[in-house]
Amino acid sequence: MLPDLGKYADAVLSAYAVSIVLLIGLILMSMLKGRRVRKQMQKIEMRGDVNG
Amino acid sequence: MSLWEYANPVKFLRLSERVLPTLWILAISSTVLGLGWGFFFTPDDIRQGSTVKIIYIHVPAALMAINAWFMMLVASLIWLIRRHHVSALAAKAAAPVGVVMTVIALVTGAIWGQPMWGTWWVWDPRLTSFLILFLFYLGYIALWEAIEDSDTAADLTAVLCMVGSVFAILSRYAVNFWSQGLHQGTSIPVATGERSVADVFFVPLLISMVGFGLLFLALTLYRTGTEIRLRRTKALLAREGRN
Numbered sequence: 616m617l618p619d620l621g622k623y624a625d626a627v628l629s630a631y632a633v634s635i636v637l638l639i640g641l642i643l644m645s646m647l648k649g650r651r652v653r654k655q656m657q658k659i660e661m662r663g664d665v666n667g
Numbered sequence: 668m669s670l671w672e673y674a675n676p677v678k679f680l681r682l683s684e685r686v687l688p689t690l691w692i693l694a695i696s697s698t699v700l701g702l703g704w705g706f707f708f709t710p711d712d713i714r715q716g717s718t719v720k721i722i723y724i725h726v727p728a729a730l731m732a733i734n735a736w737f738m739m740l741v742a743s744l745i746w747l748i749r750r751h752h753v754s755a756l757a758a759k760a761a762a763p764v765g766v767v768m769t770v771i772a773l774v775t776g777a778i779w780g781q782p783m784w785g786t787w788w789v790w791d792p793r794l795t796s797f798l799i800l801f802l803f804y805l806g807y808i809a810l811w812e813a814i815e816d817s818d819t820a821a822d823l824t825a826v827l828c829m830v831g832s833v834f835a836i837l838s839r840y841a842v843n844f845w846s847q848g849l850h851q852g853t854s855i856p857v858a859t860g861e862r863s864v865a866d867v868f869f870v871p872l873l874i875s876m877v878g879f880g881l882l883f884l885a886l887t888l889y890r891t892g893t894e895i896r897l898r899r900t901k902a903l904l905a906r907e908g909r910n
Contacts, residue, residue: 618707620717626782627720630775631706634724638698638882641767645886649893656900663903 674751676895683888690888694881701727701875709868721779722864723872727879729772729797729838735765735883736800736828736835739807743825753895755821758828759811760890764883766804773801793850796837803831817898 620627673679705723712719742758745751776794777787788794807827814820864872 618717620720621711623717623782626778627706627717630721630724630778631702633774633778634728634771637767637771641764641886645763645890645893649889649896652893652896652900656896656903659900659903659907663907 671749671751674749674753676753676899679753680892680895683892687885687888690881690885694878694885696878697874698878698882701871701873701878704871705868705875709871712868715783718779718782719868721775722868723875725772725775725779726872727876728768728775730876731879731883732765732768732772732797732800733835733839734880735761735768735887736804736831738887739765739828740832740835743821743828746821747825752817752821752898753891755817755825756894756898757887757891758824759821760894761883761887762804762808762811764886764890766801766808768879768883769797769801769804773797791850792841793838796834796841800831800834800838803827803834807831 673682702723706720709720711717739758739761742754742761745754746758776797780789781787807824810824810827811820814823
Protein backbone atom coordinates (compact mmCIF):
# COMPACT_ATOMS: atom_id res chain seq x y z
CA MET A 616 0.00 0.00 0.00
CA LEU A 617 2.85 2.40 0.82
CA PRO A 618 4.65 3.93 -2.16
CA ASP A 619 8.25 2.85 -2.71
CA LEU A 620 10.20 5.54 -0.87
CA GLY A 621 13.61 4.00 -1.52
CA LYS A 622 16.55 4.88 0.70
CA TYR A 623 14.81 7.95 2.11
CA ALA A 624 11.84 6.02 3.53
CA ASP A 625 12.85 6.67 7.15
CA ALA A 626 13.14 10.42 6.59
CA VAL A 627 9.81 10.76 4.76
CA LEU A 628 7.86 8.50 7.11
CA SER A 629 9.23 10.14 10.25
CA ALA A 630 8.45 13.63 8.90
CA TYR A 631 4.84 12.62 8.23
CA ALA A 632 4.50 10.73 11.54
CA VAL A 633 5.80 13.60 13.70
CA SER A 634 3.62 16.16 11.91
CA ILE A 635 0.43 14.10 12.02
CA VAL A 636 0.90 13.30 15.72
CA LEU A 637 1.48 16.99 16.51
CA LEU A 638 -1.55 18.14 14.50
CA ILE A 639 -3.89 15.51 15.98
CA GLY A 640 -2.53 16.25 19.46
CA LEU A 641 -3.21 19.98 19.00
CA ILE A 642 -6.77 19.36 17.77
CA LEU A 643 -7.53 16.91 20.60
CA MET A 644 -6.07 19.14 23.32
CA SER A 645 -7.99 22.16 21.99
CA MET A 646 -11.23 20.13 21.93
CA LEU A 647 -10.73 18.74 25.45
CA LYS A 648 -9.96 22.16 26.92
CA GLY A 649 -12.90 23.69 25.03
CA ARG A 650 -15.29 21.07 26.36
CA ARG A 651 -14.00 21.37 29.94
CA VAL A 652 -14.29 25.18 29.96
CA ARG A 653 -17.77 25.11 28.42
CA LYS A 654 -19.01 22.65 31.09
CA GLN A 655 -17.43 24.66 33.89
CA MET A 656 -19.03 27.88 32.64
CA GLN A 657 -22.46 26.27 32.29
CA LYS A 658 -22.20 24.87 35.82
CA ILE A 659 -21.41 28.29 37.28
CA GLU A 660 -24.17 29.96 35.24
CA MET A 661 -26.72 27.39 36.48
CA ARG A 662 -25.54 27.89 40.07
CA GLY A 663 -26.06 31.63 39.59
CA ASP A 664 -29.58 31.04 38.23
CA VAL A 665 -30.51 28.86 41.22
CA ASN A 666 -29.16 31.35 43.75
CA GLY A 667 -30.78 34.25 41.93
CA MET B 668 -23.19 45.44 9.27
CA SER B 669 -19.66 46.17 10.46
CA LEU B 670 -16.76 43.84 11.19
CA TRP B 671 -16.48 45.49 14.62
CA GLU B 672 -19.80 43.91 15.63
CA TYR B 673 -17.85 40.68 16.14
CA ALA B 674 -15.82 42.39 18.85
CA ASN B 675 -18.91 41.62 20.92
CA PRO B 676 -18.13 38.20 22.53
CA VAL B 677 -21.72 36.96 22.23
CA LYS B 678 -21.89 37.80 18.52
CA PHE B 679 -18.44 36.31 17.97
CA LEU B 680 -19.44 33.04 19.67
CA ARG B 681 -22.68 32.88 17.69
CA LEU B 682 -20.81 33.39 14.41
CA SER B 683 -18.04 30.91 15.21
CA GLU B 684 -20.55 28.23 16.25
CA ARG B 685 -22.36 28.73 12.95
CA VAL B 686 -19.26 28.50 10.72
CA LEU B 687 -17.11 26.02 12.65
CA PRO B 688 -18.78 22.72 11.60
CA THR B 689 -18.33 23.55 7.89
CA LEU B 690 -14.86 24.95 8.49
CA TRP B 691 -13.71 21.79 10.30
CA ILE B 692 -14.96 19.59 7.46
CA LEU B 693 -13.26 21.76 4.81
CA ALA B 694 -10.02 22.03 6.82
CA ILE B 695 -9.65 18.33 7.59
CA SER B 696 -10.74 17.11 4.16
CA SER B 697 -8.41 19.48 2.27
CA THR B 698 -5.47 18.69 4.58
CA VAL B 699 -6.02 14.94 4.20
CA LEU B 700 -6.48 15.32 0.43
CA GLY B 701 -3.33 17.43 0.01
CA LEU B 702 -1.13 15.23 2.20
CA GLY B 703 -2.61 11.97 0.85
CA TRP B 704 -2.24 13.08 -2.76
CA GLY B 705 1.30 14.27 -2.16
CA PHE B 706 2.36 11.16 -0.29
CA PHE B 707 0.71 8.45 -2.39
CA PHE B 708 0.26 9.84 -5.89
CA THR B 709 3.19 12.11 -6.75
CA PRO B 710 6.44 10.94 -8.31
CA ASP B 711 9.91 11.24 -6.80
CA ASP B 712 12.00 14.26 -7.73
CA ILE B 713 14.94 13.60 -10.04
CA ARG B 714 17.46 15.04 -7.53
CA GLN B 715 15.74 14.81 -4.16
CA GLY B 716 14.18 11.38 -4.59
CA SER B 717 11.22 10.64 -2.30
CA THR B 718 12.22 13.36 0.19
CA VAL B 719 10.35 15.80 -2.03
CA LYS B 720 7.18 14.44 -0.38
CA ILE B 721 8.17 16.35 2.77
CA ILE B 722 7.33 19.58 0.88
CA TYR B 723 3.58 18.95 1.41
CA ILE B 724 4.05 19.36 5.17
CA HIS B 725 7.10 21.58 5.49
CA VAL B 726 6.01 24.47 3.23
CA PRO B 727 2.39 24.78 4.51
CA ALA B 728 3.55 24.52 8.13
CA ALA B 729 6.24 27.18 7.64
CA LEU B 730 3.77 29.42 5.81
CA MET B 731 1.25 29.14 8.63
CA ALA B 732 3.89 29.59 11.34
CA ILE B 733 4.74 33.00 9.88
CA ASN B 734 1.18 33.98 8.95
CA ALA B 735 -0.07 33.02 12.42
CA TRP B 736 2.35 35.54 13.88
CA PHE B 737 1.09 38.23 11.48
CA MET B 738 -2.48 37.43 12.44
CA MET B 739 -1.46 37.78 16.10
CA LEU B 740 0.18 41.11 15.26
CA VAL B 741 -2.99 42.48 13.64
CA ALA B 742 -5.12 41.24 16.56
CA SER B 743 -2.65 42.75 19.05
CA LEU B 744 -2.71 46.11 17.27
CA ILE B 745 -6.52 46.07 17.33
CA TRP B 746 -6.34 45.41 21.07
CA LEU B 747 -3.86 48.24 21.65
CA ILE B 748 -5.82 50.73 19.55
CA ARG B 749 -9.46 49.79 20.13
CA ARG B 750 -9.29 47.70 23.34
CA HIS B 751 -11.51 44.88 22.03
CA HIS B 752 -11.03 41.89 24.32
CA VAL B 753 -11.97 39.41 21.62
CA SER B 754 -8.99 40.46 19.49
CA ALA B 755 -6.55 40.05 22.40
CA LEU B 756 -8.03 36.62 23.13
CA ALA B 757 -7.82 35.67 19.43
CA ALA B 758 -4.10 36.48 19.46
CA LYS B 759 -3.67 34.39 22.62
CA ALA B 760 -5.64 31.52 21.05
CA ALA B 761 -3.57 31.55 17.86
CA ALA B 762 -0.18 31.29 19.57
CA PRO B 763 -0.25 27.54 20.42
CA VAL B 764 -1.39 26.79 16.87
CA GLY B 765 1.47 28.90 15.54
CA VAL B 766 4.01 27.24 17.79
CA VAL B 767 2.94 23.75 16.63
CA MET B 768 3.25 24.89 12.99
CA THR B 769 6.72 26.26 13.78
CA VAL B 770 7.80 22.98 15.41
CA ILE B 771 6.50 21.00 12.42
CA ALA B 772 8.39 23.28 10.01
CA LEU B 773 11.61 23.06 12.05
CA VAL B 774 11.47 19.28 12.55
CA THR B 775 10.50 18.41 8.98
CA GLY B 776 13.11 20.89 7.72
CA ALA B 777 15.81 19.15 9.77
CA ILE B 778 14.65 15.70 8.62
CA TRP B 779 14.68 16.92 5.01
CA GLY B 780 17.99 18.74 5.40
CA GLN B 781 19.91 15.74 6.69
CA PRO B 782 19.85 13.66 3.47
CA MET B 783 19.87 16.70 1.12
CA TRP B 784 22.39 19.04 2.78
CA GLY B 785 24.22 16.42 4.83
CA THR B 786 23.31 18.16 8.08
CA TRP B 787 20.29 18.49 10.37
CA TRP B 788 20.92 22.16 11.04
CA VAL B 789 22.96 25.13 9.84
CA TRP B 790 23.01 28.68 11.18
CA ASP B 791 21.55 29.88 7.92
CA PRO B 792 19.71 33.27 8.07
CA ARG B 793 16.32 31.76 7.34
CA LEU B 794 16.70 28.82 9.74
CA THR B 795 18.10 31.00 12.50
CA SER B 796 15.37 33.64 12.22
CA PHE B 797 12.80 30.83 12.23
CA LEU B 798 14.31 29.39 15.41
CA ILE B 799 14.17 32.84 17.02
CA LEU B 800 10.52 33.11 15.93
CA PHE B 801 9.91 29.80 17.73
CA LEU B 802 11.50 31.21 20.89
CA PHE B 803 9.30 34.31 20.58
CA TYR B 804 6.24 32.04 20.39
CA LEU B 805 7.31 30.32 23.62
CA GLY B 806 7.99 33.68 25.28
CA TYR B 807 4.61 35.00 24.14
CA ILE B 808 2.73 32.00 25.58
CA ALA B 809 4.76 32.12 28.81
CA LEU B 810 4.02 35.83 29.24
CA TRP B 811 0.27 35.27 28.95
CA GLU B 812 0.50 32.54 31.59
CA ALA B 813 2.76 34.53 33.91
CA ILE B 814 0.56 37.61 34.32
CA GLU B 815 -2.67 37.30 36.28
CA ASP B 816 -4.38 40.49 35.12
CA SER B 817 -5.58 39.72 31.61
CA ASP B 818 -5.54 43.34 30.38
CA THR B 819 -1.92 43.79 31.48
CA ALA B 820 -1.04 40.45 29.89
CA ALA B 821 -2.71 41.52 26.65
CA ASP B 822 -0.79 44.84 26.67
CA LEU B 823 2.62 43.25 27.29
CA THR B 824 2.13 40.35 24.89
CA ALA B 825 1.01 42.81 22.20
CA VAL B 826 4.31 44.67 22.57
CA LEU B 827 6.23 41.37 22.48
CA CYS B 828 4.31 40.42 19.35
CA MET B 829 5.38 43.64 17.62
CA VAL B 830 9.04 43.00 18.47
CA GLY B 831 8.80 39.36 17.31
CA SER B 832 7.35 40.47 13.98
CA VAL B 833 10.87 41.46 12.93
CA PHE B 834 11.82 37.77 13.01
CA ALA B 835 8.60 36.69 11.30
CA ILE B 836 9.50 39.07 8.44
CA LEU B 837 13.14 37.92 8.50
CA SER B 838 12.21 34.24 8.33
CA ARG B 839 10.17 34.94 5.21
CA TYR B 840 12.49 37.34 3.41
CA ALA B 841 15.95 36.55 4.82
CA VAL B 842 16.87 34.48 1.76
CA ASN B 843 16.19 37.45 -0.52
CA PHE B 844 18.66 39.87 1.00
CA TRP B 845 21.04 37.57 2.90
CA SER B 846 22.36 35.46 0.08
CA GLN B 847 24.45 33.21 2.25
CA GLY B 848 22.93 29.99 3.39
CA LEU B 849 21.69 26.61 2.34
CA HIS B 850 17.97 27.25 2.33
CA GLN B 851 16.52 27.84 -1.11
CA GLY B 852 14.40 30.85 -2.03
CA THR B 853 10.62 30.89 -1.98
CA SER B 854 9.15 28.11 -4.13
CA ILE B 855 6.02 30.09 -4.92
CA PRO B 856 6.73 33.84 -5.00
CA VAL B 857 3.32 35.46 -4.70
CA ALA B 858 4.49 38.80 -6.10
CA THR B 859 5.92 37.50 -9.39
CA GLY B 860 3.89 34.31 -9.75
CA GLU B 861 6.97 32.56 -11.14
CA ARG B 862 7.12 29.30 -9.25
CA SER B 863 9.93 26.79 -9.29
CA VAL B 864 7.69 23.81 -8.55
CA ALA B 865 6.34 21.64 -11.39
CA ASP B 866 2.56 21.23 -11.71
CA VAL B 867 2.69 17.59 -10.60
CA PHE B 868 3.99 18.73 -7.20
CA PHE B 869 2.30 22.13 -7.12
CA VAL B 870 -1.37 21.07 -7.17
CA PRO B 871 -1.24 18.83 -4.04
CA LEU B 872 1.03 21.42 -2.40
CA LEU B 873 -1.55 24.13 -3.02
CA ILE B 874 -4.33 21.94 -1.59
CA SER B 875 -2.19 21.18 1.44
CA MET B 876 -1.47 24.90 1.92
CA VAL B 877 -5.20 25.66 1.77
CA GLY B 878 -5.82 22.80 4.22
CA PHE B 879 -3.26 24.07 6.73
CA GLY B 880 -4.67 27.60 6.38
CA LEU B 881 -8.22 26.41 7.07
CA LEU B 882 -6.98 24.24 9.92
CA PHE B 883 -5.33 27.28 11.48
CA LEU B 884 -8.54 29.28 11.04
CA ALA B 885 -10.76 26.54 12.53
CA LEU B 886 -8.43 25.96 15.47
CA THR B 887 -8.04 29.68 16.18
CA LEU B 888 -11.80 30.32 16.01
CA TYR B 889 -12.50 27.36 18.27
CA ARG B 890 -9.76 28.26 20.76
CA THR B 891 -10.86 31.94 20.81
CA GLY B 892 -14.34 30.71 21.80
CA THR B 893 -12.72 28.73 24.62
CA GLU B 894 -10.76 31.79 25.80
CA ILE B 895 -13.94 33.93 25.78
CA ARG B 896 -15.74 31.32 27.90
CA LEU B 897 -12.76 31.03 30.24
CA ARG B 898 -12.78 34.80 30.74
CA ARG B 899 -16.52 34.75 31.49
CA THR B 900 -16.02 31.85 33.91
CA LYS B 901 -13.37 33.82 35.80
CA ALA B 902 -15.62 36.89 35.89
CA LEU B 903 -18.56 34.83 37.25
CA LEU B 904 -16.34 33.23 39.89
CA ALA B 905 -15.04 36.66 40.94
CA ARG B 906 -18.63 37.94 41.21
CA GLU B 907 -19.58 34.91 43.34
CA GLY B 908 -16.59 35.58 45.57
CA ARG B 909 -17.73 39.18 46.15
CA ASN B 910 -21.32 38.17 47.06
